[in-house]
Amino acid sequence: MQRLLCRSPFAESISQEEKPAALARLGAQLGYRYAKATLANYRIYDERQRAVIERLSRFALAMPRHLEGMGGLLLFGDAGTGKDHLVAALLKIAVGGHGLTASWFDGGDLYDRFYLACRSEGDAAFAELRRDLESPAILAISDPQPPQGLLSDSQIRRLRDVIDRRYRAGKSTWITTNLDDPALANTILTGPLLDRIKEASAKILCNWPSHRAQQEPTW
Numbered sequence: 001m002q003r004l005l006c007r008s009p010f011a012e013s014i015s016q017e018e019k020p021a022a023l024a025r026l027g028a029q030l031g032y033r034y035a036k037a038t039l040a041n042y043r044i045y046d047e048r049q050r051a052v053i054e055r056l057s058r059f060a061l062a063m064p065r066h067l068e069g070m071g072g073l074l075l076f077g078d079a080g081t082g083k084d085h086l087v088a089a090l091l092k093i094a095v096g097g098h099g100l101t102a103s104w105f106d107g108g109d110l111y112d113r114f115y116l117a118c119r120s121e122g123d124a125a126f127a128e129l130r131r132d133l134e135s136p137a138i139l140a141i142s143d144p145q146p147p148q149g150l151l152s153d154s155q156i157r158r159l160r161d162v163i164d165r166r167y168r169a170g171k172s173t174w175i176t177t178n179l180d181d182p183a184l185a186n187t188i189l190t191g192p193l194l195d196r197i198k199e200a201s202a203k204i205l206c207n208w209p210s211h212r213a214q215q216e217p218t219w
Contacts, residue, residue: 009137009171010064012099022095029104034088042085046208049082055204056086060093064100067138071167072201073174080210083176087140090174094138102138110141111151114158133162140174144197156193163196173197 014022027035039057044050059066059073073090075083087104094100117126133139144159145151151159166173175197 008064008068009169010067010098010100012064013101013137014095014099016099019096019099022101023092026091026095026102026104030088030091034084037085037088038092039086039089042082042089043211045211048208049206052086052204052206056090059202060090060097063090063094063098066202067172068170071199072172072197074198074201074203075174075176075206076179076203077206077208078210079178080212081206081208082211083206084142086206087142087174087176091138091140100138101136102140103132103136104140104142105133106142107144108146110144110159111146111155114155118154130162134165134169134171136171138172138174139166140176142176143178144175145177145179160193160196163193167196167199173201175201 030037039053039060042049042053044053073087075086077083091102091104094102113129117129120126139162163173
């Protein structure tokens with residue numbers, strides 16, 4: 001009986017020559033502020049941050065092995081705790097250090113793209129969006145919850161479909177969210193979608209004060 005061999009999505013797939021262009025694409029997705037983010041320049045003003053940085057530093061060193069074993073990454077906690085900075089830093093390590101393919105999406109922009117793709121004539125736009133979401137070894141989504149109110153049935157279905165497909169392919173999905181109340185998260189993201197986000201993910205609570213409260217105006 002012939003054995004079916006599947007290539008791991010975390011085997012190195014970006015060559016040294018391709019890494020600068022891949023990092024530039026990732027930087028364009030992250031935007032000016034987060035394109036500069038590293039674990040080293042993350043501002044520590046609370047001892048709880050130090051423990052998280054140490055944990056993420058260990059994770060970053062052996063990222064492909066860790067992702068093979070645990071799947072995703074979930075950073076949750078109040079706004080202003082630097083969750084997107086941390087994920088941006090890890091994404092850059094994934095691409096530049098480990099040669100992994102990675103993409104970042106803002107949750108609101110992602111739902112807008114779902115809407116526009118579904119309204120377009122034909123299936124080409126939606127097929128292209130699905131490739132963008134399903135092809136990278138790592139997909140990071142910032143704040144998949146709406147600023148207020150609940151997700152629509154269509155939004156929940158589309159996001160659940162993306163996470164399911166990536167899970168079946170053995171790929172990693174990273175989420176940052178300001179929802180730190182389990183009951184509220186269950187209401188907004190719904191139980192089934194939240195279960196898919198949490199399953200096989202490393203869950204890290206960012207429960208220190210907002211960095212914005214630490215900064216004094218200079219004018």
